[in-house]
Amino acid sequence: MSETDKVFAGSIPENYDRYLVPLIFESFAQDLAQRIAALSPNTVLETAAGSGVVTRALTARLSPDASYVVTDLNQPMLDYAATRQAANNRITWRKADALALPFEDAAFDLVCCQFGVMFFPNRQSGYLEARRVLKPGGHFLFNVWDRIEENVFANDVTNALAELFPSDPPRFLARTPHGYYDTALIRRELEQAGFSSVVIETRADQSRASSPRDPAVAYCQGTPLRSEIEARAADRLEAATDYAASRIANKHGSGEVAAKIQAHVIVATA
Secondary structure: HHHHHHOOOOOHHHHHHHHHHHHHHHHHHHHHHHHHHOOOEEEEEEEEOOOOOOHHHHHHHOOOEEEEEEEOOOOHHHHHHHHOOOOOOOOEEEEEEEEEEEOOOOOOOEEEEEOOOHOOOOOOHHHHHHHHHEEEEEEEEEEEEEHHHHOOOHHHHHHHHHHHOOOEEEEEEEEOOOOOOOOOHHHHHHHOOOEEEEEEEEEEEEEEEEOOHHHHHHHHHHOOHHHHHHHHHHHHHHHHHHHHHHHHHHHOOOOOOEEEEEEEEEEEEE
16 A cells, blocks of 8 residues: 555545545445444544544434544544534544554443545554454444445546556555455454454445536545546646546436445454
């Protein structure tokens, strides 16, 4: 994974939240929040919280006496998430590395992470840390995207950019967000980190947008894919976005568009 794959700064957090969250993250955040609430945890840690879509979905579902620590490695994303969340004394915002958590052993009933473990430079370290801070019998809930071919708009954008930059196609989406989909590998790595029970469910949904440009902007300007485009042609970000939008329109139509998204939801017990 490239170092730029982890950089969510500048206008990326706002575009991420404005375009990408409703496009692909919102329904999975609601699903994750419902699963978490059903376990009735009193102490919750969220890692790689991004722009706070799970935070917003989960806060209202937690019991009034629950405590909720929300973390992310990227301070700009964490700052943006805090602006989108109503004030709540149950929430503590803290910059933290999921691979070196600044918390005591057995501090939480539950650790959750929405589409974040793919960005861990060392997933085993991240899993070991989640296991360390969980109380015995606690749960680690997270999700990861399935292969890019099962996530149509992401695949459409990747293919469009490969046409624009044939000698050096930007591969961020396939390499990182959609690069960790092997359920046998996920199960094995979690068991190696000491989790006693691992349940994996594959869940499909529909991604919907009001126009083909919305998914093009979401991926080209709301993720580190932007950095890959600008590294190849600093003045062609808008042109690349427009081209991706045109390819989506050719395939799905010029009005409201919809396409499949698919992810794995994992529940691991400490």
